Amino acid sequence: MSVLLCVLLLCTQTFGLEELTVMSGRDATLHLGCSDGEVTLIEWTRSDLQPLKYVFLYRNARSYANYQNPGYRGRVELRNPEIKDGDVSITVKNVSVDDAGLYKCRTIVKENGNSTEFRKDINLRVTDSGESEGQTSSLVWDKENEDEENKVEEKSEAAKSEEGKSEEGKSDERKSEEGKSENSVALIAGVSVTVGIVCVGIIVLVLSKKRNDSKKSVPSEANYNLI
Numbered sequence: 001m002s003v004l005l006c007v008l009l010l011c012t013q014t015f016g017l018e019e020l021t022v023m024s025g026r027d028a029t030l031h032l033g034c035s036d037g038e039v040t041l042i043e044w045t046r047s048d049l050q051p052l053k054y055v056f057l058y059r060n061a062r063s064y065a066n067y068q069n070p071g072y073r074g075r076v077e078l079r080n081p082e083i084k085d086g087d088v089s090i091t092v093k094n095v096s097v098d099d100a101g102l103y104k105c106r107t108i109v110k111e112n113g114n115s116t117e118f119r120k121d122i123n124l125r126v127t128d129s130g131e132s133e134g135q136t137s138s139l140v141w142d143k144e145n146e147d148e149e150n151k152v153e154e155k156s157e158a159a160k161s162e163e164g165k166s167e168e169g170k171s172d173e174r175k176s177e178e179g180k181s182e183n184s185v186a187l188i189a190g191v192s193v194t195v196g197i198v199c200v201g202i203i204v205l206v207l208s209k210k211r212n213d214s215k216k217s218v219p220s221e222a223n224y225n226l227i
């Protein structure tokens with residue numbers, strides 16, 4: 001029963017294959033943004049690496065250099081060390097042509113007792129360049145890609161809890177509609193009161209003017225009675 005529950009709660013979100021081209025000697029940032037929550041696992045792997053396939057491994061709130069492929073030790077770090085807002089992107093420093101390959105990320109985020117698994121594949125291509133090393137990664141690519149990533153993420157999330165969300169959405173709609181009608185009732189009431197006050201004011205003015213007029217013209221009892 002609990003196993004079934006675990007399976008049900010462990011949703012998987014898969015992002016499509018992404019292509020990334022970086023010049024040799026630069027830093028490559030492999031992007032993955034998941035939902036905000038407690039990140040319990042981050043695995044960046046390259047299945048063609050022997051004997052250790054891990055490019056980066058993070059578990060139990062720490063990274064494990066001893067599981068990491070020796071070629072990546074000391075060269076890989078989380079772009080956002082606090083893993084804020086579900087950012088599990090890594091930066092591989094000073095890439096060489098040997099770093100080219102298919103990188104797979106698998107990460108698990110716990111949120112309100114629900115675990116969600118995120119997966120993403122990134123194909124890294126490294127171009128040879130005559131430029132010296134130590135340059136920063138292509139920021140233009142980063143920015144464009146981040147936008148795309150966010151779009152994909154939104155789509156996946158929508159698909160993930162389509163039913164739940166549409167239910168929520170409906171009730172939200174209902175709420176907002178109720179809110180609207182409440183607001184319009186209040187508005188109508190307010191307008192009515194204002195109109196009422198203005199009317200009373202006008203009537204009072206008219207009456208007092210007429211009284212004054214009648215006082216001036218014919219201050220007789222008969223005229224008072226006419227009004």
Ligand SMILES: *[C@@H]1O[C@H](CO)[C@@H](O)[C@H](O)[C@H]1NC(C)=O
Binds near residue numbers: 025094096133
């Ligand atoms: C970058 O990597 C190359 C080998 O691929 C190495 O010769 C060079 O010293 C490295 N540069 C830095 C700044 O680590």
Ligand SMILES: *[C@@H]1O[C@H](CO)[C@@H](O)[C@H](O)[C@H]1NC(C)=O
Binds near residue numbers: 111112113161
């Ligand atoms: C798990 O997520 C669903 C919607 O995605 C939510 O309704 C439910 O309350 C969550 N479970 C827990 C234990 O918070």
